[in-house]
Amino acid sequence: MARVRVHQHVNPLxxxxxxxxxxxxxxxxxxxxxxxxxxxxxxxxxxxxxxxxAAQPEWNFLGVxxxxxxxxxxxxxxxxxxxxxxxxxxxxxxxxxxxxxxDVPDGVxxxxxxxxxxxxxxxxxxxxRMVNAELVATVVDKLAPAGxxxxxxxxxxxxEEMFDLFRADERLSEIETSENPFPVKTEREQAxxxxxxSTYLAMFSKNIE
Numbered sequence: 001m002a003r004v005r006v007h008q009h010v011n012p013l014x015x016x017x018x019x020x021x022x023x024x025x026x027x028x029x030x031x032x033x034x035x036x037x038x039x040x041x042x043x044x045x046x047x048x049x050x051x052x053x054a055a056q057p058e059w060n061f062l063g064v065x066x067x068x069x070x071x072x073x074x075x076x077x078x079x080x081x082x083x084x085x086x087x088x089x090x091x092x093x094x095x096x097x098x099x100x101x102x103d104v105p106d107g108v109x110x111x112x113x114x115x116x117x118x119x120x121x122x123x124x125x126x127x128x129r130m131v132n133a134e135l136v137a138t139v140v141d142k143l144a145p146a147g148x149x150x151x152x153x154x155x156x157x158x159x160e161e162m163f164d165l166f167r168a169d170e171r172l173s174e175i176e177t178s179e180n181p182f183p184v185k186t187e188r189e190q191a192x193x194x195x196x197x198s199t200y201l202a203m204f205s206k207n208i209e
Contacts, residue, residue, distance in 0.1 A: 031084035046074030159200030
């Protein structure tokens with residue numbers, strides 16, 4: 001079956017994407033909701049966690065994406081692969097992530113990945129960038145102690161902006177890393193590497209109080 005065609009850019013501030021969301025119920029999404037959760041924010045077509053879910057059945061994987069047709073396509077592929085530890089949800093993460101995750105039990109969210117989000121290059125569009133102070137606060141609030149956050153992009157100015165937002169949260173400690181710690185690469189990461197272009201990445205861990 002051919003890939004679903006969608007617009008590359010979606011304005012998260014347009015009225016359709018401002019709608020309220022129902023919180024996710026992990027027990028309704030996964031065969032075993034007690035497994036540690038890996039959240040992939042801005043998962044696009046979801047191929048990264050599709051392969052991760054197959055490789056790591058002891059984890060649950062939740063993909064969040066603003067382009068609804070991609071979510072539908074990804075859930076179809078997950079069902080065809082019989083991956084009961086994988087699900088995708090439609091969500092405007094920059095504004096609605098806290099609402100979406102409000103019912104996720106404490107201690108379950110162990111890993112968060114944010115990979116190659118839309119940079120919205122124009123200055124007047126900067127307010128549309130997915131990673132903002134509210135998203136960072138939500139992620140850190142929900143993350144289990146010692147949980148990990150991995151962020152990467154091929155856009156240097158966006159890397160500096162995102163990394164600084166996470167570095168500003170005193171509940172996090174930065175972990176030195178020079179490569180993707182996961183056994184799977186996103187389609188975008190592979191394309192960047194094939195062109196011998198640079199990627200900028202950072203890893204953070206939530207402090208144990």
